[in-house]
Amino acid sequence: MAENIATEQGQGPDKNGDEKRIIIRTVGLKKTYMMKDVLTQALRGVDVAIDQGEFISVMGPSGSGKSTFFNMIGALDSPTVGRVFIDEVDVAQLTAEELAYLRCHKIGYIFQSYNLIKYMTALENVTTPMAFGGVLPDEARERGMEILDLVGLKDRWHHRPIEMSGGQQQRVAIARSLANNPSVLLCDEPTANLDVNTGQEIIDILVRLNTEKGVTIICATHDHRMMNICDRLMWIRDGQIDRIANREDVHIELASIDGE
Amino acid sequence: MKVINIDNQPWLSLPRTLKITTDGIRYRLFRASVTVAVITVAVAFLMNILAESLIKRAVASDTRERIQKAQLNSIWASKLTSPGSPESIIVETATTEKGSDLYKETQIFAKFDDKAMEEFQALAKDINYIFNFFENLDYAKRRDLIHTSEGVDILRYLSDPENYKTFYIGLSRYKSIHFGMEKEEFDALLAKLPELDATINTILEARREANAKINAILRRDYPNANNDAERLAMALPDADKEFGDSIRSVGFVFDKETVAPELARQAQRLQYTTRMKNSIKDRPVRQLIAQEANILPADVNDVLMWNFLNDKDFAEKYLVKMADSGQDIEGLSADLLVDLAKGRKEAEALERAERLTMDAGRGFMGLGERLAWLLFVSLLVCGIGITNAMMMSVTERFTEIATLKCLGALDGFIMIMFVLESCFMGVVGGTIGAIIGALIGLGRMLSAFGVNFISAIPFLDILGGMLVSVILGTLLAAIAAVLPSWKAARLAPMEAMRVE
Numbered sequence: 001m002a003e004n005i006a007t008e009q010g011q012g013p014d015k016n017g018d019e020k021r022i023i024i025r026t027v028g029l030k031k032t033y034m035m036k037d038v039l040t041q042a043l044r045g046v047d048v049a050i051d052q053g054e055f056i057s058v059m060g061p062s063g064s065g066k067s068t069f070f071n072m073i074g075a076l077d078s079p080t081v082g083r084v085f086i087d088e089v090d091v092a093q094l095t096a097e098e099l100a101y102l103r104c105h106k107i108g109y110i111f112q113s114y115n116l117i118k119y120m121t122a123l124e125n126v127t128t129p130m131a132f133g134g135v136l137p138d139e140a141r142e143r144g145m146e147i148l149d150l151v152g153l154k155d156r157w158h159h160r161p162i163e164m165s166g167g168q169q170q171r172v173a174i175a176r177s178l179a180n181n182p183s184v185l186l187c188d189e190p191t192a193n194l195d196v197n198t199g200q201e202i203i204d205i206l207v208r209l210n211t212e213k214g215v216t217i218i219c220a221t222h223d224h225r226m227m228n229i230c231d232r233l234m235w236i237r238d239g240q241i242d243r244i245a246n247r248e249d250v251h252i253e254l255a256s257i258d259g260e
Numbered sequence: 261m262k263v264i265n266i267d268n269q270p271w272l273s274l275p276r277t278l279k280i281t282t283d284g285i286r287y288r289l290f291r292a293s294v295t296v297a298v299i300t301v302a303v304a305f306l307m308n309i310l311a312e313s314l315i316k317r318a319v320a321s322d323t324r325e326r327i328q329k330a331q332l333n334s335i336w337a338s339k340l341t342s343p344g345s346p347e348s349i350i351v352e353t354a355t356t357e358k359g360s361d362l363y364k365e366t367q368i369f370a371k372f373d374d375k376a377m378e379e380f381q382a383l384a385k386d387i388n389y390i391f392n393f394f395e396n397l398d399y400a401k402r403r404d405l406i407h408t409s410e411g412v413d414i415l416r417y418l419s420d421p422e423n424y425k426t427f428y429i430g431l432s433r434y435k436s437i438h439f440g441m442e443k444e445e446f447d448a449l450l451a452k453l454p455e456l457d458a459t460i461n462t463i464l465e466a467r468r469e470a471n472a473k474i475n476a477i478l479r480r481d482y483p484n485a486n487n488d489a490e491r492l493a494m495a496l497p498d499a500d501k502e503f504g505d506s507i508r509s510v511g512f513v514f515d516k517e518t519v520a521p522e523l524a525r526q527a528q529r530l531q532y533t534t535r536m537k538n539s540i541k542d543r544p545v546r547q548l549i550a551q552e553a554n555i556l557p558a559d560v561n562d563v564l565m566w567n568f569l570n571d572k573d574f575a576e577k578y579l580v581k582m583a584d585s586g587q588d589i590e591g592l593s594a595d596l597l598v599d600l601a602k603g604r605k606e607a608e609a610l611e612r613a614e615r616l617t618m619d620a621g622r623g624f625m626g627l628g629e630r631l632a633w634l635l636f637v638s639l640l641v642c643g644i645g646i647t648n649a650m651m652m653s654v655t656e657r658f659t660e661i662a663t664l665k666c667l668g669a670l671d672g673f674i675m676i677m678f679v680l681e682s683c684f685m686g687v688v689g690g691t692i693g694a695i696i697g698a699l700i701g702l703g704r705m706l707s708a709f710g711v712n713f714i715s716a717i718p719f720l721d722i723l724g725g726m727l728v729s730v731i732l733g734t735l736l737a738a739i740a741a742v743l744p745s746w747k748a749a750r751l752a753p754m755e756a757m758r759v760e
């Protein structure tokens with residue numbers, strides 16, 4: 001039954017021409033927050049399948065449950081009900097060591113609130129996940145500088161988060177998410193605090209990662225440029241999937257609306 | 261083929277762990293130093309109480325020893341003139357060591373062989389235990405159990421079957437009292453009462469006889485003195501010579517090598533002291549002190565005199581004045597006067613120390629009840645202070661824990677990080693605190709007891725106390741940091757981020 005849902009919805013194009021492979025799949029995902037006797041249903045049953053190498057944009061009004069959804073599929077939080085499969089492995093079955101490995105090597109996170117470590121420089125923030133992954137310090141430093149160069153922060157490598165602007169911090173967060181060449185990149189509004197040009201640069205980086213390295217990118221955004229380059233769009237409303245559509249279909253719709 | 265193959269996360273190398281930990285501490289230096297300061301104060305408080313307790317305990321036993329030594333004169337003066345009481349004989353016998361002079365002396369007076377003497381000492385110990393037991397009871401209970409009897413009469417009182425019954429009924433009523441002697445044992449003890457009376461009478465009789473002989477010798481040798489006390493005071497300085505032989509000849513055990521010279525010295529000094537005290541009776545002598553102190557001659561007293569005699573120049577002038585007014589200054593010198601004045605100061609310090617350490621010897625570790633209670637409270641304050649400070653500093657870092665976990669940190673890494681950090685803080689704060697606490701304790705105790713107790717200060721014990729305090733502070737800090745961080749590390753990262 002769950003398999004069916006997954007295949008029905010997995011309509012994204014396959015860039016490599018290989019058989020499609022589902023990399024993230026959720027089954028009946030629900031999350032309820034309990035705060036001082038007040039229950040908030042952040043997710044009310046989400047079933048979705050995301051293909052490997054896909055670039056999918058997630059949209060929805062504020063408070064609709066996007067970040068909550070990201071935490072679930074990124075193995076950062078446990079769902080109240082339902083399951084998350086990452087490459088067909090049930091996350092709930094993993095041991096603590098395996099979970100750490102998964103978070104460290106396979107999934108890159110860009111948090112909405114960056115979550116940089118305050119006492120580390122930009123470079124250290126980027127190299128810390130590498131250190132956890134067992135990369136030697138020299139190599140880590142070299143690679144860290146490369147990635148910082150990629151996001152345009154090469155000459156700010158020794159700055160601490162509080163010494164940087166919001167946009168710069170966001171770019172450090174992006175650099176950190178790329179540290180261990182993840183297979184899946186979860187981006188929670190990665191361009192929210194960036195100006196048009198830097199935002200475009202980041203989008204270009206994401207697109208390049210997606211096309212050249214086949215990284216699966218799941219991106220919460222309100223940015224229209226993102227909609228133009230993604231494979232699929234997904235709308236979340238009130239903790240449920242409102243709609244999933246291919247980009248082409250959406251463009252036709254938009255065009256028709258514009259035409260009216 | 262799997263795109264995402266899942267493996268086990270490796271451990272982070274120790275240097276890297278250390279680097280991250282020290283970076284964290286350095287970044288939060290202010291916050292960390294506040295936490296360290298709290299640990300410092302808590303440990304200093306504990307250490308201060310501990311150091312003062314240890315010093316007090318040591319000074320107490322030192323004081324007791326010194327007083328006992330300084331009292332040779334009065335001990336022998338009373339021994340040579342009075343046979344003592346049954347109680348004093350029992351307590352003496354119970355508390356002296358087997359083979360000591362006193363032990364041998366009692367054996368001679370009681371005309372006991374070795375075995376009988378051993379039995380007598382065992383009996384004395386049991387009776388002394390009973391004395392102490394009733395001594396420590398409050399008045400109401402004591403009255404209930406043994407009415408108003410005291411000393412050996414307690415045993416006589418309890419030998420009466422009626423009283424005996426009331427006593428055991430009373431004991432069973434007061435649950436808090438622990439008598440500590442089995443009923444059979446106690447019965448056997450009561451049965452020995454006639455035997456005890458006989459022994460004590462023998463000893464008292466022998467001592468009375470010895471006292472009479474000494475008195476006769478004194479009357480013979482010092483016919484010019486006014487009374488017995490004066491004769492004894494004149495004879496005792498000769499205790500290391502002929503008079504010592506006389507003491508031995510009448511049956512006392514009086515060691516020629518150790519006790520005799522010391523007793524002679526003390527007696528001699530006492531004689532000089534008395535002579536000096538009387539010296540201010542002469543007006544010219546009094547005037548000298550009055551001039552120096554700028555007061556009226558009539559207001560001069562011996563306390564003032566001793567104060568001034570501390571100075572050698574004054575002592576010389578004083579001796580001249582004494583000679584001028586016709587006083588006997590034979591054997592006196594300026595140095596001796598200064599020494600006597602110093603001796604008086606020391607005696608005063610001893611008295612003060614004895615008063616200040618009254619309660620030592622009882623309670624936990626012989627620290628005295630009040631100090632043991634203080635130590636307990638300071639332990640509590642120390643524990644709560646450190647726990648609170650550490651917990652606060654960990655709780656405000658749950659976000660950091662969560663973020664590190666998102667990046668692939670193992671729970672173990674987070675634990676190591678917090679163990680390292682809290683141990684570091686504990687050791688730094690604990691060491692500074694222990695040093696400060698010990699120094700304050702040392703200073704306070706020195707100012708209370710005076711520098712001539714410096715030799716009594718148990719530096720090794722204090723060092724041990726410092727070690728214990730540092731370890732305790734570190735342990736508390738580590739536990740208080742590790743428990744909450746373990747709680748946070750076990751949670752899913754985003755759950756930890758939500759914890760407030």
Ligand SMILES: Nc1ncnc2c1ncn2[C@@H]1O[C@H](COP(=O)(O)OP(=O)(O)OP(=O)(O)O)[C@@H](O)[C@H]1O
Nearest residue numbers: 033035040042061062063064065066067068069758
């Ligand atoms: N820690 C929490 N405790 C209680 N309720 C929470 C918590 N986090 C989120 N929520 C609730 O869950 C719902 C979804 O929140 P979520 O952060 O997923 O929204 P979002 O789509 O990411 O919004 P935004 O676009 O503003 O980032 C919201 O109604 C929010 O109030």
Ligand SMILES: [Mg+2]
Nearest residue numbers: 066067112188
């Ligand atoms: Mg959000």
